[in-house]
Amino acid sequence: MTDALDAVARLFVNDGLSEDEIARQAALYGPLADDVRALIPLAVQTRAGDDDVRQAREHLAAAMELLGRTKEDHPFGTRFNDNGNFRVWGNAVMGLRNAIAPLHRINHDPDGRVWADFHLHVGFEGPAGHTHGGVSALVLDQLLGDAARVGGSPGMTGTLTLRYRKPTPLGDLHGEAKLDRTEGRKAFVTGHISGPHGICVEAEGIFIKPHWPVEDGRDRNQTR
Numbered sequence: 377m378t379d380a381l382d383a384v385a386r387l388f389v390n391d392g393l394s395e396d397e398i399a400r401q402a403a404l405y406g407p408l409a410d411d412v413r414a415l416i417p418l419a420v421q422t423r424a425g426d427d428d429v430r431q432a433r434e435h436l437a438a439a440m441e442l443l444g445r446t447k448e449d450h451p452f453g454t455r456f457n458d459n460g461n462f463r464v465w466g467n468a469v470m471g472l473r474n475a476i477a478p479l480h481r482i483n484h485d486p487d488g489r490v491w492a493d494f495h496l497h498v499g500f501e502g503p504a505g506h507t508h509g510g511v512s513a514l515v516l517d518q519l520l521g522d523a524a525r526v527g528g529s530p531g532m533t534g535t536l537t538l539r540y541r542k543p544t545p546l547g548d549l550h551g552e553a554k555l556d557r558t559e560g561r562k563a564f565v566t567g568h569i570s571g572p573h574g575i576c577v578e579a580e581g582i583f584i585k586p587h588w589p590v591e592d593g594r595d596r597n598q599t600r
């Protein structure tokens with residue numbers, strides 16, 4: 377576990393940014409990720425012809441050249457400041473700077489339930505017109521992990537068990553999770569994703585607090 381410990385410690389950084397600077401960066405880079413996100417379904421669905429696609433690719437190449445002029449050479453990791461403002465802007469499910477992240481916000485109820493309403497575009501397709509099963513797992517992993525965290529037992533996913541009850545449509549969906557119980561370092565969490573016709577995927581997870589100590593003090597109603 378030493379390599380993992382080293383990597384986590386290296387990417388768990390108090391960068392000392394002021395709230396104003398965090399807000400400035402969020403306003404700058406969040407919309408960039410939104411634009412890239414909007415490109416994904418367009419790449420799937422456009423019916424543009426040869427010339428338009430060639431021109432669009434030239435514009436994209438120019439944008440990539442601009443953005444690539446200065447960049448970091450490591451993942452975003454977890455960054456925070458002295459106020460305990462934690463940022464996971466590279467996170468695959470809810471990272472503010474991550475164009476594939478489908479969740480904008482996870483809400484926390486006083487009873488420990490965590491939930492999110494979200495939209496899956498055509499770039500998340502698995503079976504025709506429906507959500508890829510791995511994408512459902514992605515979202516549920518985050519929701520169940522967050523329920524363990526807000527329940528006071530943050531941990532890494534040890535086991536995630538899914539039951540796909542019926543096909544999950546693309547489009548507007550709801551997900552939620554709740555910590556059921558803990559046993560030592562293990563948190564047992566359940567949750568589901570539902571669509572317009574009810575529950576599509578049920579999940580049970582065991583989240584295990586690693587031996588290595590990583591404090592996670594994110595705000596209870598954290599946005600991306």
Ligand SMILES: CCCCCCCCCCCCCCCC(=O)SCCNC(=O)CCNC(=O)[C@H](O)C(C)(C)COP(=O)(O)OP(=O)(O)OC[C@H]1O[C@@H](n2cnc3c(N)ncnc32)[C@H](O)[C@@H]1OP(=O)(O)O
Pocket residue numbers: 517518519520521522525530531532533534535560561562582584585586587589590591592
């Ligand atoms: C403070 C920490 C913060 C951490 C962060 C916070 C994140 C804030 C939330 C954000 C939400 C993120 C949600 C996405 C979360 C991912 O995506 S995490 C990425 C996917 N998961 C991984 O990569 C985990 C890889 N595996 C590991 O690192 C290690 O195997 C684990 C899971 C930490 C366990 O290692 P360990 O602590 O050495 O476990 P060990 O001492 O052998 O066993 C402890 C107990 O757990 C049981 N156990 C061990 N492995 C498993 C398993 N896979 N399944 C079931 N039970 C198991 C053992 O049987 C034992 O039970 P008891 O004998 O005590 O009853």
